[in-house]
Amino acid sequence: MRIPCPICGPRDSREFTYRGAALDRPAPDAGADAWEDYVHLRDNPAGPTLDLWYHHAGCASWLKVSRNTVTHEITGAVLAGAEDKA
Amino acid sequence: MRFSALRILKEGLTGNRGWTPHWRSPEPKSEYDIIIVGGGGHGLATAYYLARTHGLTNIAVLEKGYIGGGNVGRNTTIVRANYNLPGNSEFYSHALKLWEGLSEDLNYNVMHSQRGVINLFHSDGQRDYAVRRANSMIIQGDDAIVLDKAGVRKMLPYLDHDNARFPIYGGLYHPRGGTARHDAVAWGFARGADMRGVDLIQNCEVTGIDIEHGRVTGVQTTRGPIRAKKIGLATAGRSGQTAAMAGLRLPIESSILQAFVTEGLKPVIDNVVTFGMGHFYISQSDKGGLVFGGDLDFYASYAARGNLPMMEHVMEAGMALMPMIGKAKLLRSWGGIMDMTPDGSPIIDFSPVGGLYLNCGWCYGGFKATPGSGHTFAHLIATDTPHPAAARLRLDRFATGHGLMDEEGTGSQHNLH
Ligand SMILES: Cc1cc2nc3c(=O)[nH]c(=O)nc-3n(C[C@H](O)[C@H](O)[C@H](O)COP(=O)(O)OP(=O)(O)OC[C@H]3O[C@@H](n4cnc5c(N)ncnc54)[C@H](O)[C@@H]3O)c2cc1C
């Protein structure tokens, strides 16, 4: 798999670390249910998905990658917003 | 049709013309007492024990493909009970005891071979952990022996003992661990369930779950609607999707795990050997193929095939541990889809929907669970009480934080197992 890093260009997926589904982090006081949802529960789609990858062997950016979980096709990647930085 | 030595002799002498199909292929009825979704090892074992232990036989197992085409036919067949934490420990211990009588119970040779599992360790800290884990196993009533350097050298002379990065300090030896013939497990449970009246419906995909007033009433399938008051989901790898049909979101992400087999060789590897630091494990099948694997391809996936980076990593680890395998030619590689939970341990529990039961989250270790999973899941469905051996495999442990079973100690988080 090759990930099109907006900063480094298309790079081998070996250069990246996978983090998981790209989700919106709840507010600190959103309550236990919202946090359980965010930390544990997953849509786990078979098909198009958005996940977070870290370009550890490149520019050290966090990327939001559009990927298909059935075909492994990667259709795009953008820099993750500040709220997604883990 | 019962199997016996006499029968094999007779069939051998008469051209093997007397064997009959192992199970029927019935048309689905419009209603059953219980529907099991998923005809893998766990679904079939559940149906078998519902009939065998609880006398319930008005049951259908609905399988979208064919019996044995899922992970039950794709795994590397390791069977062991060497877990460390409460929950997993008593559950896998229960399962191993069932394995030990399984061929006789099923009247079907599952080729359970207790050839011993050795987990290697490479540092003082890892030795301490191996001793602790051995003690947990012994307290649970199972067997464990901690081998020192010389002990491993004697048992496994072919390893690279003085590897510069991971010199072998010893191994945790579990003599009752070993392997079994995966297909035979699926076929044996299928035949045993069918013989007792369970309908095994293949090519029947469940596409919807009907719910009225918070209780299940039946399923929609590619072969029409079927009613039932109790439904058990045993759809390893696809659990997120089947649960979604009942409006549930699970603490599960599906990932792909690969495995590899070489051409057949003369016997060289007598046991199961695991090299945790290299994420590599290996055994030799009865046909002679070296069967080995490693870690997940670390990303969510529903493709039953993996990518090259993990393949390379597994080969490199194998070469580091036992350079002799470099001459063997790889015959095949494949992948299976696994339900990964945040703590890497399974779930057998009620769901929030009445009459709907969950059997999921088997991660990479569900083959060894098969009889234990079927036995305890059948108990839950039949009696509406958890079986003591599986009572800790709860769905709500992630929400509450109580009773997490993070064997690897990496943290209960999706991308860490
Ligand atoms: C490469 C690999 C190596 C492994 N090695 C080991 C090992 O050495 N030891 C070990 O203990 N475990 C191992 N495992 C894990 C083990 O194989 C699984 O945990 C276990 O087989 C899962 O349970 P099952 O047999 O019921 O799954 P499956 O056989 O996958 O059964 C699930 C069934 O559900 C069906 N299904 C899904 N959705 C639907 C639907 N909507 N309608 C109808 N049917 C549906 C599927 O078609 C499938 O047949 C390995 C797995 C893999 C992939």
Ligand SMILES: [Zn+2]
């Ligand atoms: Zn980059």
